[in-house]
Amino acid sequence: MKNISSRSDFLQKTPLVLFVLLFLAVGLCAQKQGEQPPAQAPKSENKIPPEAAAKTNPIRPTAESLARGKKMYGYDCAMCHGDKGDGKGDMASDYKNVTDFTNPDSLKNRTDGELFYIIRNGEGENMPGEGDRAKDDQVWDMVNYIRSLAKK
Ligand code: HEC
Structure with a gap:
Protein backbone atom coordinates (compact mmCIF):
# COMPACT_ATOMS: atom_id res chain seq x y z
CA MET A 1 0.00 0.00 0.00
CA LYS A 2 2.81 2.37 0.83
CA ASN A 3 4.13 2.13 -2.73
CA ILE A 4 0.86 3.07 -4.34
CA SER A 5 0.25 5.97 -2.10
CA SER A 6 3.70 7.46 -2.75
CA ARG A 7 3.19 7.01 -6.49
CA SER A 8 -0.12 8.82 -6.41
CA ASP A 9 1.55 11.45 -4.33
CA PHE A 10 4.08 11.91 -7.12
CA LEU A 11 1.35 12.02 -9.76
CA GLN A 12 -0.42 14.68 -7.81
CA LYS A 13 2.68 16.83 -7.67
CA THR A 14 3.61 16.42 -11.34
CA PRO A 15 1.48 19.30 -12.62
CA LEU A 16 3.07 21.56 -10.07
CA VAL A 17 6.57 20.52 -11.14
CA LEU A 18 5.70 21.06 -14.79
CA PHE A 19 4.24 24.41 -13.97
CA VAL A 20 7.39 25.49 -12.18
CA LEU A 21 9.57 24.32 -15.10
CA LEU A 22 7.37 26.18 -17.57
CA PHE A 23 7.55 29.27 -15.44
CA LEU A 24 11.35 29.11 -15.37
CA ALA A 25 11.54 28.55 -19.13
CA VAL A 26 9.29 31.52 -19.86
CA GLY A 27 11.32 33.62 -17.45
CA LEU A 28 14.57 32.69 -19.19
CA CYS A 29 13.18 33.54 -22.63
CA ALA A 30 11.89 36.87 -21.42
CA GLN A 31 15.30 37.67 -20.03
CA LYS A 32 16.97 36.81 -23.36
CA GLN A 33 14.61 39.13 -25.22
CA GLY A 34 15.24 41.91 -22.76
CA GLU A 35 18.98 41.83 -23.42
CA GLN A 36 20.27 45.11 -24.82
CA PRO A 37 21.45 45.19 -28.43
CA PRO A 38 25.15 46.02 -28.70
CA ALA A 39 25.65 49.68 -27.90
CA GLN A 40 26.21 52.04 -30.82
CA ALA A 41 29.68 53.37 -31.22
CA PRO A 42 29.93 56.62 -29.27
CA LYS A 43 30.14 59.78 -31.35
CA SER A 44 33.83 60.27 -30.75
CA GLU A 45 34.51 56.98 -32.57
CA ASN A 46 32.36 58.16 -35.45
CA LYS A 47 35.55 59.62 -36.89
CA ILE A 48 35.65 61.53 -40.12
CA PRO A 49 38.56 60.26 -42.23
C1 HEC B 1 16.01 63.62 -37.96
C2 HEC B 1 16.49 64.93 -37.63
C3 HEC B 1 17.59 65.50 -38.54
C4 HEC B 1 17.56 65.66 -39.91
C5 HEC B 1 16.46 65.28 -40.88
C6 HEC B 1 18.81 66.29 -40.26
N1 HEC B 1 19.57 66.48 -39.14
FE1 HEC B 1 21.41 67.31 -39.10
N2 HEC B 1 21.56 66.91 -37.13
C7 HEC B 1 20.54 66.39 -36.34
C8 HEC B 1 21.01 66.26 -34.99
C9 HEC B 1 20.21 65.71 -33.82
C10 HEC B 1 22.34 66.71 -34.99
C11 HEC B 1 23.31 66.73 -33.81
C12 HEC B 1 24.00 65.41 -33.87
C13 HEC B 1 25.03 65.25 -32.82
O1 HEC B 1 25.74 66.21 -32.53
O2 HEC B 1 25.17 64.12 -32.37
C14 HEC B 1 22.65 67.10 -36.35
C15 HEC B 1 23.88 67.59 -36.75
C16 HEC B 1 24.15 68.08 -38.02
C17 HEC B 1 25.43 68.61 -38.44
C18 HEC B 1 26.70 68.54 -37.62
C19 HEC B 1 27.11 69.76 -36.92
C20 HEC B 1 28.41 69.44 -36.25
O3 HEC B 1 29.35 70.21 -36.46
O4 HEC B 1 28.52 68.46 -35.54
C21 HEC B 1 25.28 69.03 -39.72
C22 HEC B 1 26.34 69.66 -40.60
C23 HEC B 1 23.93 68.74 -40.11
N3 HEC B 1 23.26 68.16 -39.05
C24 HEC B 1 23.40 69.03 -41.34
C25 HEC B 1 22.18 68.51 -41.79
C26 HEC B 1 21.69 68.66 -43.13
C27 HEC B 1 22.38 69.45 -44.23
C28 HEC B 1 20.53 67.95 -43.20
C29 HEC B 1 19.66 67.70 -44.41
C30 HEC B 1 20.32 67.05 -45.52
C31 HEC B 1 20.26 67.40 -41.87
N4 HEC B 1 21.28 67.77 -41.06
C32 HEC B 1 19.16 66.66 -41.56
C33 HEC B 1 19.28 66.02 -36.76
C34 HEC B 1 18.86 66.01 -38.07
Missing part, protein backbone atom coordinates in the same frame (compact mmCIF):
# COMPACT_ATOMS: atom_id res chain seq x y z
CA PRO A 50 41.27 62.96 -42.58
CA GLU A 51 41.19 62.78 -46.38
CA ALA A 52 37.42 63.48 -46.29
CA ALA A 53 37.88 66.41 -43.90
CA ALA A 54 40.57 67.87 -46.18
CA LYS A 55 38.38 67.89 -49.29
CA THR A 56 37.80 71.39 -50.62
CA ASN A 57 34.43 72.65 -51.78
CA PRO A 58 34.42 72.73 -55.60
CA ILE A 59 31.20 74.79 -55.68
CA ARG A 60 31.43 78.51 -54.96
CA PRO A 61 28.67 79.90 -52.72
CA THR A 62 27.00 81.84 -55.52
CA ALA A 63 23.37 82.89 -55.30
CA GLU A 64 22.53 79.94 -57.56
CA SER A 65 24.31 77.43 -55.32
CA LEU A 66 22.62 78.84 -52.21
CA ALA A 67 19.22 78.67 -53.91
CA ARG A 68 19.77 75.01 -54.85
CA GLY A 69 21.04 74.25 -51.35
CA LYS A 70 18.05 75.97 -49.79
CA LYS A 71 15.62 73.87 -51.80
CA MET A 72 17.24 70.57 -50.78
CA TYR A 73 17.53 71.80 -47.22
CA GLY A 74 13.79 72.53 -47.19
CA TYR A 75 13.04 68.95 -48.20
CA ASP A 76 15.54 67.01 -46.15
CA CYS A 77 16.81 69.07 -43.23
CA ALA A 78 14.30 71.73 -42.15
CA MET A 79 12.08 69.29 -40.23
CA CYS A 80 14.86 68.96 -37.69
CA HIS A 81 17.16 71.94 -38.17
CA GLY A 82 14.30 74.42 -38.71
CA ASP A 83 13.34 76.58 -41.70
CA LYS A 84 15.72 79.26 -40.49
CA GLY A 85 18.40 76.78 -39.42
CA ASP A 86 17.87 77.57 -35.76
CA GLY A 87 17.56 73.90 -34.76
CA LYS A 88 13.84 74.22 -34.04
CA GLY A 89 12.18 72.16 -36.75
CA ASP A 90 8.94 70.25 -36.20
CA MET A 91 10.81 67.09 -35.29
CA ALA A 92 13.50 68.79 -33.25
CA SER A 93 11.82 68.07 -29.92
CA ASP A 94 12.38 64.33 -30.56
CA TYR A 95 16.14 64.84 -30.42
CA LYS A 96 18.66 66.40 -28.15
CA ASN A 97 20.92 69.14 -29.48
CA VAL A 98 19.82 69.58 -33.07
CA THR A 99 22.59 71.80 -34.34
CA ASP A 100 21.62 75.48 -34.62
CA PHE A 101 23.24 76.78 -37.82
CA THR A 102 22.35 80.39 -37.02
CA ASN A 103 24.84 80.30 -34.15
CA PRO A 104 28.13 81.30 -35.78
CA ASP A 105 30.03 79.04 -33.38
CA SER A 106 28.20 75.87 -34.48
CA LEU A 107 30.14 75.13 -37.63
CA LYS A 108 33.16 77.34 -37.14
CA ASN A 109 35.52 74.48 -36.36
CA ARG A 110 34.27 72.33 -39.20
CA THR A 111 35.90 72.21 -42.61
CA ASP A 112 33.66 72.07 -45.68
CA GLY A 113 34.96 68.53 -46.18
CA GLU A 114 33.74 67.55 -42.71
CA LEU A 115 30.31 69.05 -43.35
CA PHE A 116 30.13 67.21 -46.66
CA TYR A 117 30.99 63.96 -44.90
CA ILE A 118 28.40 64.51 -42.16
CA ILE A 119 25.64 65.43 -44.62
CA ARG A 120 26.48 62.41 -46.76
CA ASN A 121 26.93 59.87 -43.95
CA GLY A 122 25.09 61.28 -40.96
CA GLU A 123 26.49 61.76 -37.49
CA GLY A 124 25.82 60.04 -34.19
CA GLU A 125 22.51 58.31 -33.67
CA ASN A 126 20.14 61.13 -34.61
CA MET A 127 21.57 62.93 -37.58
CA PRO A 128 20.62 60.95 -40.70
CA GLY A 129 22.83 61.30 -43.76
CA GLU A 130 21.65 61.80 -47.33
CA GLY A 131 23.28 58.53 -48.39
CA ASP A 132 22.72 58.11 -52.12
CA ARG A 133 19.76 60.50 -52.25
CA ALA A 134 21.87 63.49 -53.21
CA LYS A 135 24.58 64.03 -55.81
CA ASP A 136 27.95 65.37 -54.65
CA ASP A 137 27.20 68.82 -56.08
CA GLN A 138 23.91 68.93 -54.20
CA VAL A 139 25.67 68.12 -50.93
CA TRP A 140 28.20 70.91 -51.58
CA ASP A 141 25.29 73.28 -52.27
CA MET A 142 23.88 72.35 -48.86
CA VAL A 143 27.27 72.93 -47.23
CA ASN A 144 27.23 76.43 -48.76
CA TYR A 145 23.66 76.99 -47.67
CA ILE A 146 24.02 75.97 -44.01
CA ARG A 147 27.17 78.11 -43.75
CA SER A 148 25.15 81.07 -45.07
CA LEU A 149 22.67 80.73 -42.19
CA ALA A 150 25.16 81.80 -39.52
CA LYS A 151 24.25 85.18 -38.05
CA LYS A 152 26.98 87.70 -38.60
Whole structure:
Protein backbone atom coordinates (compact mmCIF):
# COMPACT_ATOMS: atom_id res chain seq x y z
CA MET A 1 0.00 0.00 0.00
CA LYS A 2 2.81 2.37 0.83
CA ASN A 3 4.13 2.13 -2.73
CA ILE A 4 0.86 3.07 -4.34
CA SER A 5 0.25 5.97 -2.10
CA SER A 6 3.70 7.46 -2.75
CA ARG A 7 3.19 7.01 -6.49
CA SER A 8 -0.12 8.82 -6.41
CA ASP A 9 1.55 11.45 -4.33
CA PHE A 10 4.08 11.91 -7.12
CA LEU A 11 1.35 12.02 -9.76
CA GLN A 12 -0.42 14.68 -7.81
CA LYS A 13 2.68 16.83 -7.67
CA THR A 14 3.61 16.42 -11.34
CA PRO A 15 1.48 19.30 -12.62
CA LEU A 16 3.07 21.56 -10.07
CA VAL A 17 6.57 20.52 -11.14
CA LEU A 18 5.70 21.06 -14.79
CA PHE A 19 4.24 24.41 -13.97
CA VAL A 20 7.39 25.49 -12.18
CA LEU A 21 9.57 24.32 -15.10
CA LEU A 22 7.37 26.18 -17.57
CA PHE A 23 7.55 29.27 -15.44
CA LEU A 24 11.35 29.11 -15.37
CA ALA A 25 11.54 28.55 -19.13
CA VAL A 26 9.29 31.52 -19.86
CA GLY A 27 11.32 33.62 -17.45
CA LEU A 28 14.57 32.69 -19.19
CA CYS A 29 13.18 33.54 -22.63
CA ALA A 30 11.89 36.87 -21.42
CA GLN A 31 15.30 37.67 -20.03
CA LYS A 32 16.97 36.81 -23.36
CA GLN A 33 14.61 39.13 -25.22
CA GLY A 34 15.24 41.91 -22.76
CA GLU A 35 18.98 41.83 -23.42
CA GLN A 36 20.27 45.11 -24.82
CA PRO A 37 21.45 45.19 -28.43
CA PRO A 38 25.15 46.02 -28.70
CA ALA A 39 25.65 49.68 -27.90
CA GLN A 40 26.21 52.04 -30.82
CA ALA A 41 29.68 53.37 -31.22
CA PRO A 42 29.93 56.62 -29.27
CA LYS A 43 30.14 59.78 -31.35
CA SER A 44 33.83 60.27 -30.75
CA GLU A 45 34.51 56.98 -32.57
CA ASN A 46 32.36 58.16 -35.45
CA LYS A 47 35.55 59.62 -36.89
CA ILE A 48 35.65 61.53 -40.12
CA PRO A 49 38.56 60.26 -42.23
CA PRO A 50 41.27 62.96 -42.58
CA GLU A 51 41.19 62.78 -46.38
CA ALA A 52 37.42 63.48 -46.29
CA ALA A 53 37.88 66.41 -43.90
CA ALA A 54 40.57 67.87 -46.18
CA LYS A 55 38.38 67.89 -49.29
CA THR A 56 37.80 71.39 -50.62
CA ASN A 57 34.43 72.65 -51.78
CA PRO A 58 34.42 72.73 -55.60
CA ILE A 59 31.20 74.79 -55.68
CA ARG A 60 31.43 78.51 -54.96
CA PRO A 61 28.67 79.90 -52.72
CA THR A 62 27.00 81.84 -55.52
CA ALA A 63 23.37 82.89 -55.30
CA GLU A 64 22.53 79.94 -57.56
CA SER A 65 24.31 77.43 -55.32
CA LEU A 66 22.62 78.84 -52.21
CA ALA A 67 19.22 78.67 -53.91
CA ARG A 68 19.77 75.01 -54.85
CA GLY A 69 21.04 74.25 -51.35
CA LYS A 70 18.05 75.97 -49.79
CA LYS A 71 15.62 73.87 -51.80
CA MET A 72 17.24 70.57 -50.78
CA TYR A 73 17.53 71.80 -47.22
CA GLY A 74 13.79 72.53 -47.19
CA TYR A 75 13.04 68.95 -48.20
CA ASP A 76 15.54 67.01 -46.15
CA CYS A 77 16.81 69.07 -43.23
CA ALA A 78 14.30 71.73 -42.15
CA MET A 79 12.08 69.29 -40.23
CA CYS A 80 14.86 68.96 -37.69
CA HIS A 81 17.16 71.94 -38.17
CA GLY A 82 14.30 74.42 -38.71
CA ASP A 83 13.34 76.58 -41.70
CA LYS A 84 15.72 79.26 -40.49
CA GLY A 85 18.40 76.78 -39.42
CA ASP A 86 17.87 77.57 -35.76
CA GLY A 87 17.56 73.90 -34.76
CA LYS A 88 13.84 74.22 -34.04
CA GLY A 89 12.18 72.16 -36.75
CA ASP A 90 8.94 70.25 -36.20
CA MET A 91 10.81 67.09 -35.29
CA ALA A 92 13.50 68.79 -33.25
CA SER A 93 11.82 68.07 -29.92
CA ASP A 94 12.38 64.33 -30.56
CA TYR A 95 16.14 64.84 -30.42
CA LYS A 96 18.66 66.40 -28.15
CA ASN A 97 20.92 69.14 -29.48
CA VAL A 98 19.82 69.58 -33.07
CA THR A 99 22.59 71.80 -34.34
CA ASP A 100 21.62 75.48 -34.62
CA PHE A 101 23.24 76.78 -37.82
CA THR A 102 22.35 80.39 -37.02
CA ASN A 103 24.84 80.30 -34.15
CA PRO A 104 28.13 81.30 -35.78
CA ASP A 105 30.03 79.04 -33.38
CA SER A 106 28.20 75.87 -34.48
CA LEU A 107 30.14 75.13 -37.63
CA LYS A 108 33.16 77.34 -37.14
CA ASN A 109 35.52 74.48 -36.36
CA ARG A 110 34.27 72.33 -39.20
CA THR A 111 35.90 72.21 -42.61
CA ASP A 112 33.66 72.07 -45.68
CA GLY A 113 34.96 68.53 -46.18
CA GLU A 114 33.74 67.55 -42.71
CA LEU A 115 30.31 69.05 -43.35
CA PHE A 116 30.13 67.21 -46.66
CA TYR A 117 30.99 63.96 -44.90
CA ILE A 118 28.40 64.51 -42.16
CA ILE A 119 25.64 65.43 -44.62
CA ARG A 120 26.48 62.41 -46.76
CA ASN A 121 26.93 59.87 -43.95
CA GLY A 122 25.09 61.28 -40.96
CA GLU A 123 26.49 61.76 -37.49
CA GLY A 124 25.82 60.04 -34.19
CA GLU A 125 22.51 58.31 -33.67
CA ASN A 126 20.14 61.13 -34.61
CA MET A 127 21.57 62.93 -37.58
CA PRO A 128 20.62 60.95 -40.70
CA GLY A 129 22.83 61.30 -43.76
CA GLU A 130 21.65 61.80 -47.33
CA GLY A 131 23.28 58.53 -48.39
CA ASP A 132 22.72 58.11 -52.12
CA ARG A 133 19.76 60.50 -52.25
CA ALA A 134 21.87 63.49 -53.21
CA LYS A 135 24.58 64.03 -55.81
CA ASP A 136 27.95 65.37 -54.65
CA ASP A 137 27.20 68.82 -56.08
CA GLN A 138 23.91 68.93 -54.20
CA VAL A 139 25.67 68.12 -50.93
CA TRP A 140 28.20 70.91 -51.58
CA ASP A 141 25.29 73.28 -52.27
CA MET A 142 23.88 72.35 -48.86
CA VAL A 143 27.27 72.93 -47.23
CA ASN A 144 27.23 76.43 -48.76
CA TYR A 145 23.66 76.99 -47.67
CA ILE A 146 24.02 75.97 -44.01
CA ARG A 147 27.17 78.11 -43.75
CA SER A 148 25.15 81.07 -45.07
CA LEU A 149 22.67 80.73 -42.19
CA ALA A 150 25.16 81.80 -39.52
CA LYS A 151 24.25 85.18 -38.05
CA LYS A 152 26.98 87.70 -38.60
C1 HEC B 1 16.01 63.62 -37.96
C2 HEC B 1 16.49 64.93 -37.63
C3 HEC B 1 17.59 65.50 -38.54
C4 HEC B 1 17.56 65.66 -39.91
C5 HEC B 1 16.46 65.28 -40.88
C6 HEC B 1 18.81 66.29 -40.26
N1 HEC B 1 19.57 66.48 -39.14
FE1 HEC B 1 21.41 67.31 -39.10
N2 HEC B 1 21.56 66.91 -37.13
C7 HEC B 1 20.54 66.39 -36.34
C8 HEC B 1 21.01 66.26 -34.99
C9 HEC B 1 20.21 65.71 -33.82
C10 HEC B 1 22.34 66.71 -34.99
C11 HEC B 1 23.31 66.73 -33.81
C12 HEC B 1 24.00 65.41 -33.87
C13 HEC B 1 25.03 65.25 -32.82
O1 HEC B 1 25.74 66.21 -32.53
O2 HEC B 1 25.17 64.12 -32.37
C14 HEC B 1 22.65 67.10 -36.35
C15 HEC B 1 23.88 67.59 -36.75
C16 HEC B 1 24.15 68.08 -38.02
C17 HEC B 1 25.43 68.61 -38.44
C18 HEC B 1 26.70 68.54 -37.62
C19 HEC B 1 27.11 69.76 -36.92
C20 HEC B 1 28.41 69.44 -36.25
O3 HEC B 1 29.35 70.21 -36.46
O4 HEC B 1 28.52 68.46 -35.54
C21 HEC B 1 25.28 69.03 -39.72
C22 HEC B 1 26.34 69.66 -40.60
C23 HEC B 1 23.93 68.74 -40.11
N3 HEC B 1 23.26 68.16 -39.05
C24 HEC B 1 23.40 69.03 -41.34
C25 HEC B 1 22.18 68.51 -41.79
C26 HEC B 1 21.69 68.66 -43.13
C27 HEC B 1 22.38 69.45 -44.23
C28 HEC B 1 20.53 67.95 -43.20
C29 HEC B 1 19.66 67.70 -44.41
C30 HEC B 1 20.32 67.05 -45.52
C31 HEC B 1 20.26 67.40 -41.87
N4 HEC B 1 21.28 67.77 -41.06
C32 HEC B 1 19.16 66.66 -41.56
C33 HEC B 1 19.28 66.02 -36.76
C34 HEC B 1 18.86 66.01 -38.07
